[in-house]
Amino acid sequence: MSLQQEFGGDDWMDLYKLGAPNLVDFARGLGADAVEVAGSGFKSAFAAALASSRQVRKPQVVVVKG
Numbered sequence: 859m860s861l862q863q864e865f866g867g868d869d870w871m872d873l874y875k876l877g878a879p880n881l882v883d884f885a886r887g888l889g890a891d892a893v894e895v896a897g898s899g900f901k902s903a904f905a906a907a908l909a910s911s912r913q914v915r916k917p918q919v920v921v922v923k924g
Contacts, residue, residue, distance in 0.1 A: 896922075903920045
């Protein structure tokens with residue numbers, strides 16, 4: 859249930875917007891290796907992330923921008 863449904867009115871609609879979080883920086887801040895790629899670069903980035911995870915044994919994040 860949303861805040862708007864619970865309390866009514868439109869004042870709740872934009873109260874908790876995330877804006878444009880930088881997911882790569884966020885993931886790195888949590889200790890992961892992270893990269894951002896365009897849709898067509900996903901396959902190679904994913905393969906590199908898998909290989910890296912086996913070598914460095916660290917979480918890997920691939921952020922795909924559309």
